[in-house]
Amino acid sequence: MKPYILSPNSESPLHSTSCIDYKGALNAAQLEVVFAFDGPLLVIAGAGSGKTQTLVYRVARLIEQGVHPSHILLLTFTRRAAQEMLQRVGLLVGGRSEQVRGGTFHSVGNILLRRYGQAIGLDSSFTIMDRSDAEDVIHLLRTEYGLHEKKRRVPRKNTIAEMFSKTVNTLRTLDDVILDNYAHFVELIDDLRHLQKAYQNYKAKHLLVDFDDLLVKLDELLDSGRELQEELSKAFRYILVDEYQDTNFLQARILQKLASAHNNIMAVGDEAQSIYSFRGATFRNIMDFPNQFPGTHVIKLEENYRSTQPILNLANEVICGAEESYGKRLFSRRIEGAMPVLVRAEDENSQSRFVAQRIFELREEGTALNDIAVLVRSSYQAFDLEIELGKRGLPFIKRGGMRLMETAHVKDLLAHLRVVENPHDAVSWNRILMLIEGIGPKKSAQIVSQVVHEATPGRWLVELAQRMRSTGLAEFAGCMERLNEMTASAPADLLSLASTYYLPILKQRYDDYPKRIRDLDHIQMISMRYDLLQVFLSDLALDPPNESGAESEDELVDNERLVLSTIHSAKGLEWSCVFLLWLLDGKFPSSYSIFSNHELEEERRLFYVAMTRAKHLLYLNYPINIYDRQAGAVLSRPSRFLDNVSTTLLDSWVVVDGITSEHGNSDV
DNA sequence: GAAAAGCGAATTTTT
DNA sequence: TTCGCTTTTC
Numbered sequence: 299m300k301p302y303i304l305s306p307n308s309e310s311p312l313h314s315t316s317c318i319d320y321k322g323a324l325n326a327a328q329l330e331v332v333f334a335f336d337g338p339l340l341v342i343a344g345a346g347s348g349k350t351q352t353l354v355y356r357v358a359r360l361i362e363q364g365v366h367p368s369h370i371l372l373l374t375f376t377r378r379a380a381q382e383m384l385q386r387v388g389l390l391v392g393g394r395s396e397q398v399r400g401g402t403f404h405s406v407g408n409i410l411l412r413r414y415g416q417a418i419g420l421d422s423s424f425t426i427m428d429r430s431d432a433e434d435v436i437h438l439l440r441t442e443y444g445l446h447e448k449k450r451r452v453p454r455k456n457t458i459a460e461m462f463s464k465t466v467n468t469l470r471t472l473d474d475v476i477l478d479n480y481a482h483f484v485e486l487i488d489d490l491r492h493l494q495k496a497y498q499n500y501k502a503k504h505l506l507v508d509f510d511d512l513l514v515k516l517d518e519l520l521d522s523g524r525e526l527q528e529e530l531s532k533a534f535r536y537i538l539v540d541e542y543q544d545t546n547f548l549q550a551r552i553l554q555k556l557a558s559a560h561n562n563i564m565a566v567g568d569e570a571q572s573i574y575s576f577r578g579a580t581f582r583n584i585m586d587f588p589n590q591f592p593g594t595h596v597i598k599l600e601e602n603y604r605s606t607q608p609i610l611n612l613a614n615e616v617i618c619g620a621e622e623s624y625g626k627r628l629f630s631r632r633i634e635g636a637m638p639v640l641v642r643a644e645d646e647n648s649q650s651r652f653v654a655q656r657i658f659e660l661r662e663e664g665t666a667l668n669d670i671a672v673l674v675r676s677s678y679q680a681f682d683l684e685i686e687l688g689k690r691g692l693p694f695i696k697r698g699g700m701r702l703m704e705t706a707h708v709k710d711l712l713a714h715l716r717v718v719e720n721p722h723d724a725v726s727w728n729r730i731l732m733l734i735e736g737i738g739p740k741k742s743a744q745i746v747s748q749v750v751h752e753a754t755p756g757r758w759l760v761e762l763a764q765r766m767r768s769t770g771l772a773e774f775a776g777c778m779e780r781l782n783e784m785t786a787s788a789p790a791d792l793l794s795l796a797s798t799y800y801l802p803i804l805k806q807r808y809d810d811y812p813k814r815i816r817d818l819d820h821i822q823m824i825s826m827r828y829d830l831l832q833v834f835l836s837d838l839a840l841d842p843p844n845e846s847g848a849e850s851e852d853e854l855v856d857n858e859r860l861v862l863s864t865i866h867s868a869k870g871l872e873w874s875c876v877f878l879l880w881l882l883d884g885k886f887p888s889s890y891s892i893f894s895n896h897e898l899e900e901e902r903r904l905f906y907v908a909m910t911r912a913k914h915l916l917y918l919n920y921p922i923n924i925y926d927r928q929a930g931a932v933l934s935r936p937s938r939f940l941d942n943v944s945t946t947l948l949d950s951w952v953v954v955d956g957i958t959s960e961h962g963n964s965d966v
Numbered sequence: 967g968a969a970a971a972g973c974g975a976a977t978t979t980t981t
Numbered sequence: 982t983t984c985g986c987t988t989t990t991c
Contacts, residue, residue, distance in 0.1 A: 375981080376980095376981075377981090402981060403981080404981050405981090428981090429980080429981090454984075454985080455984090455985095456984095509980095509981055510981095512981090513981095573979075574979080574980075574981090576978080576979060576980085577979085577980065577981075675978070675979075676977085676978045676979065677978085677979085678977070678978090679978095698979080698980085699978095699979095701980085706983095735969095736968095736969075736991095737969085738968060738969045738970080739968085739969085740967085740968060740969085741968080741969090839981095840981070841981090842981090864978085864979065864980095865979080866978090866979045866980070867979090867980085888978065888979095890978075891978090900979095904979080
């Protein structure tokens with residue numbers, strides 16, 4: 299086996315023979331990262347500073363140096379990011395890149411737990427629950443526990459799920475979380491503690507694992523024995539973590555354990571772009587990294603290759619109001635460029651018309667639609683624009699917001715496969731049974747409690763249906779029996795069988811069924827890529843397709859489309875021209891956040907992320923005279939983040955609506 | 967007693 | 982457009 303270690307004594311890498319042109323592709327700071335020696339390394343990478351490029355070359359360099367690709371672990375925020383990076387590594391070092399381990403913390407958790415889970419008593423056939431499954435379980439348990447009868451004011455199921463998730467991701471007790479973040483529910487603390495226990499028991503009993511469990515149990519696994527921790531740590535001799543500012547305490551702890559045998563850990567991130575604290579992420583991780591990993595070498599990447607200087611000036615100005623940072627200031631060699639523009643519109647629709655019109659003009663001028671994006675704080679803020687774009691025939695794709703995997707019809711269909719894979723999966727049984735005419739919560743609970751223990755659920759259900767004289771149940775039982783007979787078949791075949799059964803129910807339940815059927819067809823398409831049901835289901839949970847069937851990539855692959863996205867989903871991406879909507883104080887920052895300093899800080903960072911997506915043109919739009927129920931007032935002021943920004947950094951336009959709905963702009 | 971239908975309210979961001 | 986609660990129906 300070849301040596302792994304890049305020793306300080308080895309020949310200077312820049313002079314060694316190499317097929318890769320590092321010097322032509324990277325600047326000095328980036329080269330320093332790529333050729334850094336072993337040990338902890340923290341890269342503070344400003345927006346657009348070529349962070350991905352640097353990571354790609356670092357991985358390529360490690361491989362070229364003789365590190366076996368399978369000993370490299372690349373942790374990213376989404377699985378897609380990992381795939382894209384490894385593809386680029388492939389261009390440099392060829393097929394070897396395929397052996398690099400890559401993915402999210404959750405997907406790594408999934409894989410390791412399937413393989414080594416027995417060590418902590420976890421059966422490898424567990425089913426991964428997404429957030430809405432978790433909420434279903436909580437709803438079930440809450441009703442069973444009778445919380446509603448005991449108390450007047452009861453938190454909603456998604457609030458409860460949020461509390462539970464926060465305890466896990468911030469490594470705090472439920473009591474602390476409630477006291478700090480949900481003080482108004484303090485009187486329910488005993489009930490909630492009880493509910494949390496019940497939730498954990500329920501999951502254990504039915505072989506269910508939620509997103510948080512993938513991390514918790516991975517952490518547990520790493521603690522289960524010294525040999526195992528060492529084995530796993532040695533399996534990943536080089537660990538690279540992207541988007542480190544959006545990891546949480548639990549993930550940091552996992553990393554320490556994974557790196558324990560070698561300390562070869564490299565984290566890349568930007569504290570100014572930390573925008574996932576609602577998920578338990580904290581930029582404290584990136585600030586404290588040098589303390590957690592003594593001897594850390596810190597390298598900053600400050601040169602921006604994306605945006606023009608006028609855009610960076612505005613972004614720098616906004617972010618320097620932040621409280622704590624590594625104090626970097628982005629600069630670009632593209633000094634020239636259009637000023638960012640603050641655009642005021644009379645109302646929401648006027649804002650939409652301006653944006654649609656401007657996009658139209660940009661296209662006429664030769665900008666590709668692919669190179670334009672409209673970003674919003676929350677996905678519903680784009681609804682009006684979607685209609686406007688539709689009217690004008692401008693094709694777009696929407697990212698973020700309503701997720702395909704969480705739509706009722708997709709969950710319904712997949713539930714049928716989930717019980718085939720894991721007959722203990724009580725949430726899915728419940729979901730399926732409730733679809734049947736004449737079966738409600740009570741009957742369903744009764745059936746579920748028995749069916750999970752049956753060796754041949756299909757057979758058992760057939761008999762039950764006869765006893766109950768339920769034709770609906772009989773039909774389902776027949777379907778189930780056939781599914782049970784063909785468990786070894788391809789996921790696509792199982793899915794078509796389940797669809798045949800489910801489609802009549804879908805048509806009966808939803809008036810808009812044609813649209814929903816297209817979604818199901820899309821899932822069917824995806825299923826054809828898989829041989830194993832378990833892998834198919836896990837992948838759908840961990841890496842959900844975010845496009846509905848109507849807009850699936852395969853059909854429109856060569857069509858140019860504009861991107862409509864939430865800022866969160868735009869992370870890491872870039873466009874020539876970016877429109878930001880609803881830059882109205884009370885919407886951005888949202889009026890929910892203005893009472894808490896750290897939430898306000900997060901909104902500021904979010905704004906920063908949004909602005910730094912733009913390469914050449916940046917439009918900041920806001921409508922006026924908007925009534926906001928939350929604030930109980932009419933909003934008309936631009937975002938407070940622009941309050942102290944010098945007028946020399948920003949042009950101002952006012953949209954004037956004519957009767958013909960043409961826009962006119964004039965300087966203010 | 968349980969299921970289905972009906973009505974009013976609220977609505978961030980996502981692995 | 983879904984969620985939670987109430988009323989009506991079986």
